[in-house]
Amino acid sequence: MLPASAKVPHKPSRRQSISMGRGTRKRDEDSGTEVGEGTDEWTQSKATVRPPDQLELTDAELKEEFTRILTANNPHAPQNIVTYSFKEGTYKLIGFVNQLAVHFSQVGNLIPKDSDEGRRQHYRDELVAGSQESAKVVISETENLEEDEEPKELEAEAGSQTDVPAAGAAEKVTEELITPVQPKERMLTNKFNFSERASQTFNHRLRDRECQMEPPPRTNFSATANQWEIYDAYVEELEKQEKTKEKEKTKTPVAKKTGKMAMRKLMSVESQSDDITKVSQAAKIVERMVNQNTYDDIAQDFKYYEDAADEYRDQEGTLLPLWKFQNDKAKRLAVTALCWNPKYRDLFAVGHGSYDFMKQSRGMLLLYSMKNPSFPEYIFSSESGIMCLDMHVDHPYLVVVGHYDGNVAIYNLKKPHSQPSFRSSAKSGKHTEPVWQVKWQKDDMDQNLNFFSVSSDGRIVSWTIVKSELVHTDVIKLKVEGSTMEVSEGLQLHTMGCGTAFDFHKEIDYMFLVGTEEGKIYKCSKSYSSQFLDTYDAHNMAVDAVSWNPFHTKVFMSCSSDWTVKIWDHTIKTPMFIYDLNSAVGDVAWAPYSSTVFAAVTTDGKAHVFDLAINKYEAICNQPVVAKKKNKITHVQFNPIHPIIIVGDDRGHVTCLKLSPNLRKMPKEKKGQEVQKGPAVEIAKLDKLLNLVREVKTKT
């Protein structure tokens, strides 16, 4: 662009450049590239400086006037456009060249009111009214549209050239669209007049937020996973499951609560107390070990020693003393009862009391184990002397005890308090005389435990534990036969016999024998309370013990203070065998392994062992057992499985003795035959003997 009026006449050469030829064009370019003269003016002084290449002209030439004409011609427009004419085959000069120079063009968004689009918008605005006027406008539009075509051609360069074809297209579109429903037009708003509208939402500033936790505390854990650790885990799991099952089964929630309370109490007590209590089991074991060491030789004897000398002793045997059980607390008390535990064969119970009528004091119940001879396993004490005891076969932890004062009591070994679980009293029918014997019976029909007791007051009483109470029933009252006295008004007074011993038949449940102080033995039945099944005139003095044979159902044995031991067949009124032992016999017991062996102990401190199969008339063993002569032996019991007997004396000592082999002989079978064992053999053996005796008797 050349600044037209800004030129100073002192540089006319420039003006001439317009009409000059090529040379001036160069200058145009040169001058065009110069920096604007304005800068020259202020940086330099106003002194005019002649450029070196300035055309030098004479003054006359300088003053020459030139006329200038201002035309509307576009200086940039080409002056000589030539086109090739195919018709003539030459180039032809176009006379008229378009002189229009577009300085600036901008597409705007203003639409003239009268234009096609304008009208359309206007028309749309009036759609709200929705009247017929719109229809008129439509008609007028179509007329105008045709007129508008021409002026639009002139606008070709002013507006966008696309308008022309657009207008044409728009016509058709509008024609089409005007006839259909009005709302549709809305969709085509500005279809081709697209404008983009962009907006930018706020970009939230990004922020890094970190947090670090404390690392979880770590500990080192190490364990072994052996086979047995796995097994232990399983066992624990099983126990837990069983416990939960049991808890579900417990009915009342109250019971649970009390259980929990008890548990909590236990827990708190345990945590407070010294942990020594947990060593109790180990302490017990160690005590036994220590004892085993001390009494090592005895233990060895017990297990292995068999008296070899028995071969030389002609059918006689000996009793080897083993352990001696004694306790300081029971030192002055006589052993009044002995019983082996039916389940634990090394455990036996000793009842302490006194046989002396004048000196009655307290009583004790001690349970010893052969594994620990120095101290009893269980200790119970009572006010009155214990005269008898028995252990239940099915519940080996229940021990029933009869006292000198006529009471009976039951001790539960599972709860080793000093007090018995059940106790009779004067109200609940205790005996008025010492209880001489007690025996457990089978559970009755209601599954209640029951036992019998016999006493000097002549009553045989059956006791039942019903709902944790002791209920008694008189079974039989022992009347002395022939002693009924007529008292005034027709009352009959009977003298009561005094029972001192009884035994129940092993197989015939209801039958039992009672021995009395008068020396008679009555065979009774549980069902008949007034009559005896049979009476035997057994002894001259009180009967101390009666006992059925463990194998033979008909045979029983009795012993008495009249120095005799008698063996009976209960169908025959007279005894089969009578043995005189030269001293009052305290107790007699059958051996559990043979139907013909039995032992008797006398007050002179001797123990006698008989084997009817070997010697019908004499004892095969006759041995003083206790040290001091004044020591009377009061009771004897065979161990059910081991070849030992325990003997109690009236000093409170219990001695354990081993039977030598001769005393345990099984009948020799003829060669070639098998050695037969079992109850049938025993019965047969005894039968043979009895038959012999009977034959002898019938003969005499």
Add this chain to the structure above:
Amino acid sequence: MAEVEETLKRIQSHKGVIGNMVVNAEGIPIRTTLDNSTTVQYAGLLHQLTTKARSTVRDIDPQNDLTFLRIRSKKHEIMVAPDKEYLLIVIQNPCE
């Protein structure tokens, strides 16, 4: 609790018993009748031995368990009765 104390007293007064001690599961003696250094020595050594013995027994048959351990030497016999948490050790001279 008194029962256990009594039992331990009885053991101590038994013929030939030299001393006894109760050791807990970690091998630390809880009570003893011997002097400190001996106790500590016995406790440490026997604890390890008992663990080994028990492990042996149970590895062979997991349903089995160690009841007690006896070590008889020339001079005396050491008896160890292990429990779930404790160990009872008694030293006895059996020949006396």
